[in-house]
Amino acid sequence: MNAEFMQAFEQLGKEKGISTEVLFDAIEAALISAYKRNFASAQNVRVSLDRSTGDIHVFARKTVVEVVKDPRMEISLEEAKRTDVRYELDDVVELEVTPKNFGRIAAQTAKQVVVQRIREAERGIIFEEFSNRESDIVTGIVQRIEQKNVLIDLGKAEAILAPSEQMTGELYKPGDRIKTYITEVRKTTKGPQILVSRTHPGLLKRLFELEVPEIHDGVVEIKSVAREPGLRSKIAVYSRDENVDPVGACVGHKGMRVQTIVNELRGEKIDIVKWNSDPAKYIASALSPAKVVLVDVNETEKISKVVVPDYQLSLAIGKEGQNARLAAKLTGWKIDIKSESQAGSLV
Incomplete structure (x- = not known):
């Protein structure tokens, strides 16, 4: 391989974000396999690829022993010393065994390795890019x-x-x-x-983060999300700035912000409620749009009993229990809803 070939490899490596040294190491490893495959060699060999000139040298690696049993892997001390008098037993001697026509095989092998490595690198880059975007919208x-x-x-x-x-x-x-x-x-x-x-609660959360600048800036915080995908959702929001209405910020001027999200979710209804550290007030908000008369909470068991006006009972429970179910999921509380007439003495 000539110098121009090597420069092309380096340029390709930079374009694809692959370390040139990693590329050359891979080529050397592949050339060892190519040498053994094409020259029926069971020797222990090392391939050296000159990074600037592209010159390739193959070296057979042999261990220095007193008595040679396998000439492919061993060399006698006497023969080793003819190469260099400093060799001792158990040293490793490297003898060049580069075949004359190895350049053509080397170039073909190098090309295959580069193509494979580029493919692997591209996959790796894509994996890194998208694994860093887990819990995000695409x-x-x-x-x-x-x-x-x-x-x-x-x-x-x-x-x-x-x-x-x-x-x-x-x-x-x-x-x-x-x-x-x-x-x-x-x-x-x-x-x-x-x-x-398309069903994960995180999708709704990220859509609000993208659509509402106050959430993106950290002024308004999404405390909880509950979804029945494609049907209805509830989202609890809180403002760190008392001058900013968290619900109003999410609804937007003339409902534009929330409507954009509703359209993206193909008409899924979204209730935006104000989060409160007081469980009773939070549960009452979570049951919106129903009006609540009384909320009695059991902090230990996280159970709440809610009383609503008689005419609001079906609204509070919702179609097939949907409103109550989402409110419970949003708050993390078990909610038992009764009308005023059912509650009787509780009111």
Whole structure:
């Protein structure tokens, strides 16, 4: 291999983000295999590749012994001393055995190694990039659907949206542009496998972080998220600045901010409630849009009894218990809801 060939390797290594030394070490290792394969050699050999000229030398490595049993691996002390008088028993002697036509084989082998290493490096770079983006949102284009899995083109890589991570009633067509949440990035022999979700609560949280500057700046904090994907969600927010209304910041002017998120989630209803350190007030907010008359909390067992006006009972519980279920998930409390007439003496 000539100097121009070596310069091309170095340039390619830099472009692909591969250390030149790593590349040359890999070529040397591959050349050892190529030498043994092409010259039927069982010798212990070392290949030296000159980093500047591209010259290649193959050396047979032999151990100095008193009596030679395997001439491919051993050399007598007497013969070793003919090479250099300083050799002693158990030293390793290197004798050059470079074949005349090894250059052509070397060039072909080097090319194969470089192609393989570049492919590995590119996969490694993609893996690093996306593994650093776990728990983040990515935008991609639906490519195709295979066995109910939706495959999404992310540009440099392909993501998998499994059936369990797809929203109820949502249809995915090739060419659709969608946002998904990266749940896991796995390293496989075929490159990184990126698993994404449309149902994860983290998707809703990150959408608000992207859409609401006050959340991004740390003024407003998302304390909790509860989702029934594609149907309804609740999000609890808190403001570190008493002059900033956390709910208003998330709703936006004329509801524009929350509407953008609702549209992205294909019409999923979103309740934004104000977080409170007082469990009773927090639970009352979490049951929004229902009005609450009384909240009685048991701190030890994290159970609460809630009383609502008779006409608000069905609203507080929600369709098939959805509102109460989401409120319980949001607050982390078990919630028992009764109407005023049912509660009787509690009021």
